[in-house]
Amino acid sequence: MMKIEEFDVFVIGSGIAGQTVAEACVASGLTVAMADNREFGGTCANRGCDPKKVLLAGTEILEMARHLEERNVVSIPRLNWKKLQKFKKEFTKQVPAKTEEELSKLGVKLYYKSPHFLGKNTLSVEKKTVKADKIVIATGQVPRELPFEGAELLKTSDDFLDLKKLPKKIIFVGAGYVGMEFAHMAARAGTKVTVIDSGERPLAAFDADLVAELTDYSKQIGIDFVFKSDVTSVKKSKKKYLLKYEKKGELERIKAGLIINTAGRVPALAELELEKGKVAFDEKGIKVNSYLQSTSNENVFACGDVSNHSLPLTPLSGREGYVVSQNIMKANSKKVDVPVVPSVVFTLPNLASVGYLEEEAKERYKNVTVKRGAASDWFNAKRINAPLYSYKILINERTDEIVGAHLLGPHAAETINLFAMAINHGMTANDLQSTIFTYPSWGSDIKSMV
Structure with missing residues (x-):
């Protein structure tokens, strides 16, 4: 009879959510294993946010140079895509080996195939049968399959x-x-x-x-x-x-x-054979309760982009991984508490958003003040000759609290963080206006927006 390998915790997926669970559980003395069918380290570090931002850097230089060409830049640089890709690899090349090394040092047993469920506590991985008290699914998302010919x-x-x-x-x-x-x-x-x-x-x-x-x-x-x-x-x-x-x-x-x-992307569930593990799911991901525990199998937790609770944003994955680890170690002691989370599209200019959209805010609150304007003639935009800089700030008229912020412009990905902090801490427009910011900085512009 084939020997069954046993662990306290088995984590499927090696991105930030899975790593957070594994590290916390090992530190508390639990035996932990992890499996991934791709490079260890997850999407963001290997083939997502990080490499994307490295490639973006080259186009940022081009954009600024083109805007300033008629002012004080004599010649426009050319983008060497091949060299840019080589530079990108300096960031991604070491990620898998480094992740494996760090996890192995902690004592996490690593597997290199996608597991599938055999039962509520049992998995098959690398043709081995594995049993775990708790199974954590942190497989992230994959590109959506399209329905047309070819x-x-x-x-x-x-x-x-x-x-x-x-x-x-x-x-x-x-x-x-x-x-x-x-x-x-x-x-x-x-x-x-x-x-x-x-x-x-x-x-x-x-x-x-x-x-x-x-x-x-x-x-x-x-x-x-x-x-x-x-x-x-x-x-x-x-x-x-x-x-x-x-x-x-x-x-x-x-x-x-x-x-x-x-x-778009969808939860990476296809290879897991969730039905055999009695793990309920829908098109949004694995069905979980407020402890990020499967609603149909108390031994299974899901965190990161693969749960139907999550927004597909990297900062949330680590937070959810922490919640899952606490609930494994201390029997459902921590509910997931998701703050207002900013999101950004790294086009040039950036498009960034936090809180309610205008129509949502007007449904939620009786009276909403909408501060909408173009800021392309403000100092920060003019000094780099940026053609596009706009904002829409939503304020609850009764309390003066910021309830939504939407920015389009250079460095909006950074500026939106100030609005995220303001919303999460219940700050008012007056609070922001009375705060002293460095000047002239992009952050200082928010005082004029509210």
Whole structure:
């Protein structure tokens, strides 16, 4: 009879959520194992936020230089994509080995395949049977599968972030965060870009007014948009891809050297055989209670992007991992408490948001003051000749508290953090106006916004 390996805790997924659980549980004396079917370290560090921001750095320089060309920059630099990719690898190359080394030093047993459930406490991994008192699912998300003919020919965000050379033309199928960010990068690097989406506009989760401004500016830098359109098929010839789509009942076609699936991501559950483990799930992820515990199997917890509780944002993954570790060690002693979380699209300019959208705020509160304005003639924008800088701040009229903030402009990804802090601590517009900030800084601008 095959020997069954036993652990106190088995973690599936090696991203920040899984690492947080493993480290805390080992420190408390529990035996821990971890499995991942890809490089250890998770999406963000290996093939997500971090490498994306490294590639973005090159286009940030281009953007600023182009804005200042008519003022004081004599010649525009060229982007060397190949060198930029080499620089990016300095950040990603060491992640898997370093993660494995740190986990192994702690005493975590590592497996290199995706496990699947055999029962409520039992898994099969690397053809071995493993039993654990508690099983933690932290597998994150994967690209959404698309339903049309030839969808398997599309590349993913992983492929884009590893491209050795940019083709002359790229099509992005999906106008969410990733599609818009990559479209901005590729267009600035000299590629002809088309973004196609079934919706009426990009970035449906963000303020419509600011998104409209960003969309107009995106067109100015050479991005073509095709909205209210459904892709019907993709075919590949020797050198190009042919994409057909339907718009207003008409069949249209476009060709490109590469087509990327940026139609969103879904919880990575396909290989786990959750039914055998009696683990309930829906399209949003594993069904969990306020302790991040499975609603149908008390031995299973889920944290990070894979639970139906979570927003797919890296800062939340670590927080949820901590909550799960506490509930494993101290029998459901900690409920998950999610603060108001800012989010950002790293286009240039950045689009950032925290708190309620305008329509949500007006449903929630009796009277909402909307502070909406363009700030492109303010000092910070003018000194770098930035063409786009706008804001929309939502204030509960009765209490003067900030309840939502939406920014479009240079460094909005940083400035939005001040509004996140203000909302989470119940600060009023007057509180912000009476705070002394460094001047002239982007942060100091918020006093004029409220």
